[in-house]
Every structure is written in C-alpha cells, then in structure tokens.
Amino acid sequence: MDKCEKCGKPATVLLTDITDGKLVEKQLCQSCAAAEGVFVKSQMSLSELLEDFVMHTSGEQENASLACDVCGLTFGEFRQQKLLGCPHDYDAFERAMLPLIEGAQDGASQHVGKVPHRGGGEQKKHHALLRLRAELKKAVAAEDYEKAARIRDQIKELEAS
Amino acid sequence: MKLADLTKQAGEWLRGSGPMEDVVISCRARLARNLAGEPFLSRCSQEQKKAVEARLKKELLGAGIAPTMLYVDLAAAGDLDRRLLVERHLISREHAAADHPRGVAVAAGETVAVMVNEEDHLRIQAFRCGLQMPEALADALRVDNLLEEHVDFAFHSRYGYLTACPTNVGTGLRLSAMLHLPALKMAGEIEKALRAAKELHLEVRGLYGEGTEALGDFFQVSNQTSLGHSEEQIADEFAGGLIPKFVEYERQARQILRERQGKAVEDKIQRSLALLRSARMMSNQEATFLLSLVRLGIATGLVRDVDIKTVNEIFLLTQPAHLQKILKQELDGPARAEARATYIRQRLGAH
Numbered sequence: 001m002d003k004c005e006k007c008g009k010p011a012t013v014l015l016t017d018i019t020d021g022k023l024v025e026k027q028l029c030q031s032c033a034a035a036e037g038v039f040v041k042s043q044m045s046l047s048e049l050l051e052d053f054v055m056h057t058s059g060e061q062e063n064a065s066l067a068c069d070v071c072g073l074t075f076g077e078f079r080q081q082k083l084l085g086c087p088h089d090y091d092a093f094e095r096a097m098l099p100l101i102e103g104a105q106d107g108a109s110q111h112v113g114k115v116p117h118r119g120g121g122e123q124k125k126h127h128a129l130l131r132l133r134a135e136l137k138k139a140v141a142a143e144d145y146e147k148a149a150r151i152r153d154q155i156k157e158l159e160a161s
Numbered sequence: 162m163k164l165a166d167l168t169k170q171a172g173e174w175l176r177g178s179g180p181m182e183d184v185v186i187s188c189r190a191r192l193a194r195n196l197a198g199e200p201f202l203s204r205c206s207q208e209q210k211k212a213v214e215a216r217l218k219k220e221l222l223g224a225g226i227a228p229t230m231l232y233v234d235l236a237a238a239g240d241l242d243r244r245l246l247v248e249r250h251l252i253s254r255e256h257a258a259a260d261h262p263r264g265v266a267v268a269a270g271e272t273v274a275v276m277v278n279e280e281d282h283l284r285i286q287a288f289r290c291g292l293q294m295p296e297a298l299a300d301a302l303r304v305d306n307l308l309e310e311h312v313d314f315a316f317h318s319r320y321g322y323l324t325a326c327p328t329n330v331g332t333g334l335r336l337s338a339m340l341h342l343p344a345l346k347m348a349g350e351i352e353k354a355l356r357a358a359k360e361l362h363l364e365v366r367g368l369y370g371e372g373t374e375a376l377g378d379f380f381q382v383s384n385q386t387s388l389g390h391s392e393e394q395i396a397d398e399f400a401g402g403l404i405p406k407f408v409e410y411e412r413q414a415r416q417i418l419r420e421r422q423g424k425a426v427e428d429k430i431q432r433s434l435a436l437l438r439s440a441r442m443m444s445n446q447e448a449t450f451l452l453s454l455v456r457l458g459i460a461t462g463l464v465r466d467v468d469i470k471t472v473n474e475i476f477l478l479t480q481p482a483h484l485q486k487i488l489k490q491e492l493d494g495p496a497r498a499e500a501r502a503t504y505i506r507q508r509l510g511a512h
C-alpha cells in the first residue's frame with residue numbers, strides 16, 4: 001500500500017486538487033486528509049462500526065474490568081465476542097455502552113417503539129408521550145400549527161389519564 | 162406438513178406478485194427477541210439452550226400463528242435439510258452451521274419463519290414478494306403479539322427490547338429487501354449505487370445475508386438502526402423513501418440502456434433464454450447469470466412468454482440442495498449441472 005505523503009502511514013485517500021491551475025494529486029492517510037479539510041465519509045460495515053465503537057469506548061481500563069453481577073460477563077469479554085451475556089448487561093455496562101449504542105444507532109439512546117402488551121401500561125404511556133412530543137416538534141418546525149394544536153391536546157389528554 | 166413438502170414449489174412470497182417486483186424480488190421484516198429472566202445465548206449452558214428451545218418450540222406451535230406450522234429441530238436435521246432451509250432464506254447460514262440446540266418454526270406458505278436460538282432466542286421473520294414492507298412488518302408484529310400473550314421478553318424502559326448485540330436493541334427490527342439491479346451493473350453504476358446505500362446507513366450484502374458476496378445482479382439491502390424510531394417509522398423510511406430511490410435508479414438505468422444499446426441488450430437477453438432452453442448441463446453460477454438477464458427481459462417487456470414468478474421459482478428450485486432433495490439423491494457437481502439444465506428446460510417449455 002502507498003504511504004501518506006505527510007506522515008508515512010498507509011495512504012487511504014487520493015486527493016485530487018487544482019492548485020494555480022495545475023492538477024495536483026496527493027496520497028494521504030485519513031487524518032492528514034482531514035487536516036487538509038477533506039471529510040472522508042466512512043463506509044464501514046455494521047460489524048466494523050461496532051468494532052470501532054467498542055474500541056473507542058474500550059480506551060479506559062476501568063471499563064474493561066466492569067462486570068455484570070448477574071451473568072459474570074466483563075466489558076472486556078464483550079469487546080472480544082461482541083455479544084452480551086444477559087439483559088442486565090445493559091445496566092451493568094451502561095456507562096461504557098451508552099456511547100457505543102449511540103454510535104451504532106445514529107445518536108439515539110431512547111426506545112420509542114412497541115412496548116410489551118403485558119405489564120407495560122406505564123411504559124406504553126411514557127413512550128406514547130415521547131413519540132407525540134417528537135411529532136409536535138416536527139409539526140412546529142413545519143409551521144403546521146393546526147396539527148401542533150391537535151398533538152398538544154393529545155399530550156394533555158394522555159398526561160391526565 | 163413435512164420438510165420435503167417445501168421442495169415442491171417456492172414459498173408464497175416468491176410465487177406471488179407485489180409492488181415494484183420488476184426490481185424488488187422480496188422483502189423481509191425481522192424482529193429479535195429474548196426471554197426475560199434468561200441469559201442470552203452466549204452465556205447459556207447447553208442445558209439452558211435446550212430448555213429455551215423446548216419452551217419456545219411449545220409456544221410457537223401453540224400460539225395460533227398459522228393453521229399449519231412445521232418445526233424443524235436443526236440439531237437433529239441432516240446437512241442437506243439445513244442447506245435447503247438456507248436456500249429458502251428461512252434460516253441464516255450461521256443458524257445452519259451452529260452447534261447447539263436450535264430450530265426453526267415455519268408457517269405453511271412460508272410467509273413466516275421463526276428462528277429459535279440463533280444470535281437471539283427468537284428471530285421472528287415475515288416475508289412478502291415485491292416491496293410490501295408494511296404488510297411484512299404487520300405480520301411479524303402479529304406473531305410477536307401472539308407470543309407475548311404467554312411469554313415475557315427482555316425489555317428495558319430506555320433501551321426497549323434487549324438483544325444479544327446492541328446493534329439490534331430497541332425495536333429489535335431489521336428490514337431487508339432483495340434487489341435485482343442488472344442495468345445498474347451493466348451501466349457500470351453499481352459501485353456508485355452501493356456507496357450511496359452505505360451513506361444512507363444501509364447495509365448491502367449478498368443474497369444469503371451476512372458475509373456472503375453479492376451473487377451476480379442480486380443484492381440484499383438492510384437498514385442499520387433499530388433504536389430511536391417506532392417500527393412503523395423505520396419501515397416507512399426504508400420502504401417509503403430509501404428503497405424506492407434504488408428502484409427508480411435501476412429503472413432509469415434500464416431506460417437508458419434501452420435507448421442507447423437496445424439491440425445489444427435484447428440480443429443478450431434472447432441468447433440467454435435460448436441457452437436456458439437448450440443447454441444440457443448448467444452450473445448454478447451460469448444459471449443465475451442467465452436467469453438474471455431473462456428476468457430483466459420480462460421486466461422490460463422483451464420477453465413475453467415467461468413470467469417473473471417462473472424465473473423466481475426456477476432460481477430457487479435449481480439451487481444445489483433443492484435439486485438433490487427434489488431428486489431424492491445426493492448428486493455431484495456434473496450430475497447437478499445436468500439435473501439443473503433438465504429442470505430449466507422443462508420449466509421454460511423447451512424441446
């Protein structure tokens with residue numbers, strides 16, 4: 001593989017530029033390309049994304065030794081196998097996992113979809129409110145005030161129930 | 162209903178017709194679920210896995226999902242049967258190759274198939290032909306609701322349905338569409354299209370899912386995020402916005418091809434059909450290549466005496482495990498090539 005002209009790392013970006021009317025080609029690594037103001041969009045697969053985020057969050061030694069007191073899995077083991085051991089891991093590793101989840105989920109960290117039919121009454125309400133509030137925000141941004149008023153009424157009704 | 166019955170024809174979702182079927186072969190909605198109070202599979206002992214499978218098998222067969230349900234114990238099934246299920250997209254390759262208690266419940270017609278003990282305890286899948294994502298999603302949710310009458314799934318007020326891999330957490334929903342993009346490939350635009358897909362947070366894979374190369378002109382495109390939007394919003398964005406863009410891109414490429422190289426493309430298509438109708442031996446790869454061109458010919462009106470359903474079905478039933486199940490014997494490469502050519506000639510009405 002060719003080396004980056006600036007730092008000698010493997011080059012992953014071929015930058016074609018026109019300077020003083022002349023075509024200039026530069027071979028750069030991703031970080032030197034970024035320093036040149038070239039934003040390289042990542043084209044990583046899902047597993048690469050996950051690995052990348054796990055690696056980022058794994059920087060702190062303390063995270064690696066986090067352990068779930070239910071299934072015994074450590075965060076370090078999760079890093080290697082990329083699979084969690086039990087539902088409680090989401091709480092046990094929350095501090096280390098949150099950036100990972102947000103990274104893999106386009107910044108989201110709150111579920112707003114379906115909730116279980118049984119014993120989920122409060123959660124259902126909670127999620128319905130979350131969803132309505134998001135819709136309200138959208139309606140206001142779109143200046144659809146009639147719709148916004150309707151959604152506000154729905155929110156009030158749900159809150160009072 | 163027996164496993165051997167499946168080989169007689171393709172599943173309903175490959176035999177029917179659906180919106181945008183000229184480009185979208187089929188679509189799938191898949192929900193990941195895990196039993197509350199049980200470890201995920203990576204932390205289950207063999208005994209626990211066995212108990213989870215037994216429990217879920219009972220629930221799946223008793224939930225009233227479909228009038229007839231088939232349950233296949235994959236640990237006991239033979240290699241050929243497992244490969245048959247992979248070819249029909251009812252189980253993943255990983256599920257076929259695993260080495261622990263696991264199975265799959267298949268509804269008659271194959272519009273629903275539920276994998277037990279794959280990466281999660283349950284992977285509920287619903288299939289439809291063409292792009293009918295709201296219908297596929299509704300069907301998967303229907304199965305989920307039926308199961309939830311008797312089963313508690315692991316759920317978190319913040320993160321939603323909990324999954325073994327955090328990339329599926331929340332709704333647990335993954336949507337995919339099987340696309341046929343021959344014109345984009347011929348026009349040299351396919352790399353651009355696949356790059357665009359990735360920028361739109363879509364995952365592109367081969368025909369048989371994770372880790373498989375795209376075979377010929379067929380691609381499986383899936384969404385990547387499962388958290389932060391409702392199931393319906395995710396489906397709406399995918400099937401209402403993203404996939405139709407690809408359909409439009411492919412249709413435009415077909416239009417341009419016809420305008421600029423109409424005769425050459427027609428020649429390729431008709432030669433492919435002639436070859437399929439007369440060859441005496443045919444590899445899977447060659448059949449895929451030729452059937453893809455014939456499918457394009459049907460979609461663009463150049464081939465009128467064969468329909469898309471027939472091509473879809475030939476494509477499935479001439480896969481290696483299918484041929485061997487249909488003929489009820491193990492066949493080596495050359496014998497399969499001969500059996501494949503014979504079957505194709507029969508289906509396409511050749512002499």
